Amino acid sequence: VIGVVIGKTDVRGFPDRKNIGSERYTFGFTIRDSPTYFINVNSWGREEYVKSLSESFRVGDCVTIENPLVQTKEAEREEKFNPVTPSCYKLLISENHSVVKTCSAYEMDTKLLSLLHLPVKDPQDYYSLGDIVANGESLNGRILNVLAAVMSVS
Numbered sequence: 001v002i003g004v005v006i007g008k009t010d011v012r013g014f015p016d017r018k019n020i021g022s023e024r025y026t027f028g029f030t031i032r033d034s035p036t037y038f039i040n041v042n043s044w045g046r047e048e049y050v051k052s053l054s055e056s057f058r059v060g061d062c063v064t065i066e067n068p069l070v071q072t073k074e075a076e077r078e079e080k081f082n083p084v085t086p087s088c089y090k091l092l093i094s095e096n097h098s099v100v101k102t103c104s105a106y107e108m109d110t111k112l113l114s115l116l117h118l119p120v121k122d123p124q125d126y127y128s129l130g131d132i133v134a135n136g137e138s139l140n141g142r143i144l145n146v147l148a149a150v151m152s153v154s
Contacts, residue, residue: 001065001091002103003031004112006038006120007083011054013047025050030083031063032115040073040082041065043093053093053100062103062112068093083120121145 007030013023025047032038043050057063068091082090093100119126126147132139 003033027054041091045095049095057102064101066099
């Protein structure tokens with residue numbers, strides 16, 4: 001699978017239920033290869049492997065994923081912690097079976113880079129900040145999608 005990384009989580013550690021006293025590490029990212037399709041990718045494993053893999057690329061990089069495990073996602077559970085994707089699958093990367101490589105600048109397709117700037121939600125499924133301010137009371141307690149742009153960072 002070749003795609004551009006459009007989102008990425010931090011590395012987290014969890015107690016390993018199989019090996020009491022040790023930890024397993026994980027991080028996730030989302031890749032996109034067309035305007036319509038993007039998929040979540042998760043990696044689990046030893047601290048050194050997961051941290052090294054996470055540091056090997058960033059959002060905006062083009063990556064090639066070789067030999068991932070394709071799994072059916074559990075929609076309710078998965079989408080609580082990951083971006084909602086149009087696929088009913090997710091990819092799992094393991095240290096022993098999978099390889100993730102960053103594409104060099106000359107290998108990168110400019111079509112992939114343009115995908116970075118496309119929203120992942122339906123354009124009709126957003127509220128503007130003005131709508132939220134005007135209708136704040138009636139929107140109380142609801143989960144909303146907001147489309148906004150950063151004008152300045154200081």
